[in-house]
Amino acid sequence: MLFADTVVAEPAVHKPKIMAIMLLVGMIVFSFFGLNDTIFGEFMRPVIGEPTESGLFGNMAIGLVLSMLFTANIVLIGFLPFRYQVLLVWAELLLLFLSFFYSFGLNFEFIRSKIWFMISQGVFTTLYISAVSITLASMVAIVGAVAKLSTNGFAFAIASFYTSFFRGLPLLMQVYLIYLGLPQLGYVIDAVPAGILALTLCYGAYMTEIFRAGIQSINKGQWEASRSMGFGFALTMRRIILPQAMPLIIPPTGNQFIAMLKDSSLVSVIGVWELMFLARTLGNKDFRHMEMLITAAIIYWCLSMCLEVIQSRIERHYRTISH
Amino acid sequence: MPDPIIQMTNVNKWYGDFHALKDINFIVNEGDKIVVCGPSGSGKSTMIRTLNWLEAHQEGTIVVNGIEMHQKMKNVDEVRMDVGMVFQHFNLFPHMSVLENLMAGPMWVRGIKEDEARKTAMKFLERVRIPEQADKYPGQLSGGQQQRVAIARSLCMNPKVMLFDEPTSALDPEMVSEVLDTMIELAHDGMTMVCVTHEMGFAKAVADRVVFMDEGAIVEENDPISFFENPQHERSKNFLGQILQH
Ligand SMILES: Nc1ncnc2c1ncn2[C@@H]1O[C@H](COP(=O)(O)OP(=O)(O)O)[C@@H](O)[C@H]1O
Ligand SMILES: [Mg+2]
Numbered sequence: 277m278l279f280a281d282t283v284v285a286e287p288a289v290h291k292p293k294i295m296a297i298m299l300l301v302g303m304i305v306f307s308f309f310g311l312n313d314t315i316f317g318e319f320m321r322p323v324i325g326e327p328t329e330s331g332l333f334g335n336m337a338i339g340l341v342l343s344m345l346f347t348a349n350i351v352l353i354g355f356l357p358f359r360y361q362v363l364l365v366w367a368e369l370l371l372l373f374l375s376f377f378y379s380f381g382l383n384f385e386f387i388r389s390k391i392w393f394m395i396s397q398g399v400f401t402t403l404y405i406s407a408v409s410i411t412l413a414s415m416v417a418i419v420g421a422v423a424k425l426s427t428n429g430f431a432f433a434i435a436s437f438y439t440s441f442f443r444g445l446p447l448l449m450q451v452y453l454i455y456l457g458l459p460q461l462g463y464v465i466d467a468v469p470a471g472i473l474a475l476t477l478c479y480g481a482y483m484t485e486i487f488r489a490g491i492q493s494i495n496k497g498q499w500e501a502s503r504s505m506g507f508g509f510a511l512t513m514r515r516i517i518l519p520q521a522m523p524l525i526i527p528p529t530g531n532q533f534i535a536m537l538k539d540s541s542l543v544s545v546i547g548v549w550e551l552m553f554l555a556r557t558l559g560n561k562d563f564r565h566m567e568m569l570i571t572a573a574i575i576y577w578c579l580s581m582c583l584e585v586i587q588s589r590i591e592r593h594y595r596t597i598s599h
Numbered sequence: 600m601p602d603p604i605i606q607m608t609n610v611n612k613w614y615g616d617f618h619a620l621k622d623i624n625f626i627v628n629e630g631d632k633i634v635v636c637g638p639s640g641s642g643k644s645t646m647i648r649t650l651n652w653l654e655a656h657q658e659g660t661i662v663v664n665g666i667e668m669h670q671k672m673k674n675v676d677e678v679r680m681d682v683g684m685v686f687q688h689f690n691l692f693p694h695m696s697v698l699e700n701l702m703a704g705p706m707w708v709r710g711i712k713e714d715e716a717r718k719t720a721m722k723f724l725e726r727v728r729i730p731e732q733a734d735k736y737p738g739q740l741s742g743g744q745q746q747r748v749a750i751a752r753s754l755c756m757n758p759k760v761m762l763f764d765e766p767t768s769a770l771d772p773e774m775v776s777e778v779l780d781t782m783i784e785l786a787h788d789g790m791t792m793v794c795v796t797h798e799m800g801f802a803k804a805v806a807d808r809v810v811f812m813d814e815g816a817i818v819e820e821n822d823p824i825s826f827f828e829n830p831q832h833e834r835s836k837n838f839l840g841q842i843l844q845h
Contacts, residue, residue, distance in 0.1 A: 501690035501749075504651055505704045505756060506680035515707065519694045 289354040295347060302343030316342065363501045377570055387567050390558050394568075398551035399575060405468065405550060406537045407544055409475035413536075414529070416480030416489075421487035422513070435484065442481035448542050450474045455546045471543030486528045490521035523594040530587030534580050541576075551575060601727060602665060603628045603722055604760050604791055605650055610659035612645060618647045621816040627760065632786045633801040634823070637796045637812035638838055643795045646812065650793070651682040671714050680708055683753030683761040687769050688718040689745040691737035697724070697748050698733040704756045716755075723751040727781050743774030747781050754785075761785070767806065797842055799827060811835050 280379065290293050311317060313336045317327030324330040324337050353364055414561040423435035454477075465473070494517050502512040541552035555572035559565045605627035612620035619642050631700045635643050648654040649661060652668045652675055661668045663678050669760060692700050703718035705711040711719070724730045727747035729740075737745055746766055753761060763782070779801050786792060786805035796802070802809055802823050809826040810818040813834045819826065830836045 292784070306759060307729055393606040495690075496688040497686060498692065500653055501684075501686065501692070504679055504682070505753075506676040506678075506708045507704075508676055511707060516692055520692075 283334060287354040295351060298347045298350065302346050303336065303339040305339070306342040306346075307332075307339030308362075309339075309340045310335050311322055372464055379491055379567055380570075381572065383564060384568050386564050387571050391586075392566065392572060393552065393568050394554050394558070394575065395570060397549055398554040399579065401468075401548060401550040402537065402540050402552075403579070405471055405475065405540045405543065405548070406533065408549070409472050409479060409540070410529075410533045410536055412472070412476040413479040413483050413532075415468055416476060417483035417487040418518075420480060420484030424434065424484060424488050425491060439481040439484050443477050445478075446475065447539055448545065451477055451542055451546060467543070467546045467548045470546060471540070474543070475536060475540060478539075479532055483532055485523070486525055486532070488519050490525040493524055494520050497586050514591050519555065523591070526594060527587065528572070533587075534583050537583065538576060601629065603662075603802055604664055605793070606660075606662045607646075607649075608660045608662075610649065610656050610661060612649060612654065612656045612658075619815050620649070621814070623659070623817055625810070625817065627791060629759075630789055630790055630806045631807050631811060632790075633791045633808050634806040635793065635810045635812060636797055636798060636802070636838070637818075638841075641812045642815040643812055644764050645815075647764050647793060650762060653684075655747070658769050676708070680695070680704075680756055681757035681759045683756060685746070685753055685761065685763045685766050687765040689749045689769075690736070691745055691749055693737050696705045696709050696734050697729075697740070700737070700748060700795070701755045709754065709756065720751070721753055723754045724748075725736055726754070726784075741774060743777045744771045746770065746774075746778045750778075750781055750785070753775050760791040760793065763792065763796065765795050765797075767796065767798060776796075799842070803827065811838065813838070 289298070312327045312330055314462055316338050317324070317330075317334065320329060320334070320341065324334040327334055330337070349368075353361055355472075356364065359454060420439065422438070423431035426432060435545045445453075451471065451474040454474045455465065455467065458465045458470070491513075498516055498520065500517045503509075507516070540550060544550055544553035544556065547553065551572050555568045559568035606625050607627070608703065609616070610620055610625075612626065623646060625646075635647065637643050644716045645654055649656045649668075650663060655670065656668075660714040664681050666672070666674060666678050668675070668678065688826075691697075692703070693788040695703065698717065698720055700722065702713070702716040705716040705719060706713060721730060721733065724733055727750055729744055729747055732740060732744060732748070737748065750761075750766075766782070767778050770778065775798070779798060782792070782794070782801065783805055792805075794801070794806075806823045808820055809823050810817055811826065811830075811832075811834075819830065819832050819835050821831070826835070829840055
């Protein structure tokens with residue numbers, strides 16, 4: 277939370293001036309769409325006569341009515357407490373969004389026939405690849421962070437070369453390089469391990485920086501107290517420093533996990549049957565690309581939202597134990 | 600005469616070009632209670648921190664508990680286990696409860712079983728008079744309580760000597776005495792102690808010797824009565840004059 281002001285200002289949307297501007301802008305925008313020949317025209321028939329012949333007047337009348345509804349909606353929501361405001365605005369935006377998809381004239385029968393396969397095969401593979409990769413990437417990151425903080429020239433050089441290289445190349449290129457490049461060295465690698473390897477190395481490089489910053493943020497006194505009791509470096513790191521760095525490391529790592537969930541779609545180029553691959557191929561035969569893409573998009577979104585919830589749970593957990 | 604627990608001989612230390620410790624000669628025998636004082640920046644912390652090698656020295660020899668401290672030593676952790684250290688800012692582990700703070704050392708590096716470690720921990724918590732805080736976290740305690748937990752944490756390791764680096768200077772005035780009382784009791788129990796502090800009352804009550812440092816060197820070393828009543832050096836006099844004005 278930001279600092280909560282003790283003096284509560286009147287909500288902006290309740291100021292007459294703002295309401296008037298909203299009404300005006302709304303009317304202009306809605307009129308501009310020319311909604312004469314839509315369902316709104318039919319509703320307004322008693323006022324504007326034959327919709328298709330009502331011209332500018334009809335458009336503006338429809339615009340005015342829609343704009344009034346819109347403004348009233350916002351003003352009313354302005355009266356609600358925070359929680360309900362959030363819920364209602366979410367619901368309305370979602371509804372708008374869905375009606376947008378709905379207007380594509382999607383074939384829901386087709387979606388229904390494929391969705392189970394998409395979830396059982398695609399979601400499973402996507403989650404599996406992401407979870408394995410983020411776990412491995414975290415381990416790489418701890419080693420990388422320690423190396424980057426060490427006074428050993430080799431360790432520092434290797435770690436900084438690694439982070440520079442893998443943060444500097446597009447992930448897609450890394451996927452190709454590993455999948456097509458390793459066989460050149462005589463080492464044939466399957467698509468799934470290749471994908472996991474690419475994601476691990478790439479995200480390990482980003483997370484090295486997250487872990488380094490987390491470790492560095494811990495007060496030097498903690499190191500001193502721990503070492504002065506005879507705890508070795510590894511013990512201090514594992515039991516004293518990392519547990520305290522976790523609350524700082526977890527939020528950005530959660531972000532990385534969500535990003536990885538979506539970036540794992542890049543491994544579809546090497547033929548891993550994850551969500552994106554299925555979305556592109558399942559619709560091919562029947563020219564139903566839109567259906568599959570939108571389904572996959574919604575699935576990705578749902579997965580991300582689940583992760584967000586889990587992330588905030590974990591954050592709260594760490595906040596409460598460390599006070 | 601048994602060997603001293605701590606013996607510093609002609610110790611010199613530099614931070615880069617800055618000469619932080621100059622020809623320090625310093626001996627602590629078993630049971631000694633030594634107070635180190637001196638103006639800010641005179642090298643008191645630096646000296647006390649070379650004793651468990653949180654800071655490295657460059658010249659001279661430091662022998663602690665029969666082990667010489669040097670760059671290639673393999674057993675620095677063994678020395679540190681036997682040398683307790685209490686810091687100005689407590690440095691308790693904030694993610695662990697008070698009891699866990701006290702049990703960590705014995706269990707992780709002394710190989711003591713959990714039950715026994717808990718018993719020892721409670722024993723020392725009672726000794727510093729806060730057994731009821733065992734399950735709280737450091738962040739929930741007052742400064743004075745935290746410092747007493749820090750002392751108990753060191754005691755749980757069963758150290759041969761305790762180092763204190765200005766243990767009361769980060770405390771609110773009304774909490775200073777509770778920490779000093781704990782330290783005085785510890786002294787009466789025979790603990791070997793080296794304390795950096797400006798608390799003259801404490802020095803008069805328990806110190807065998809007072810060491811006065813200035814600009815990285817030991818200027819004067821004497822018993823507390825002689826030092827406070829009759830300082831030998833100009834700089835000691837100035838320093839005492841300044842802290843007595845308060
Ligand atoms: N890590 C360091 N790097 C460089 N100079 C330091 C460092 N630590 C302490 N010093 C310097 O060494 C001198 C002695 O410091 P310190 O031992 O902390 O003094 P005291 O504890 O007596 O106040 C000071 O001048 C301080 O600036
Ligand atoms: Mg100091």
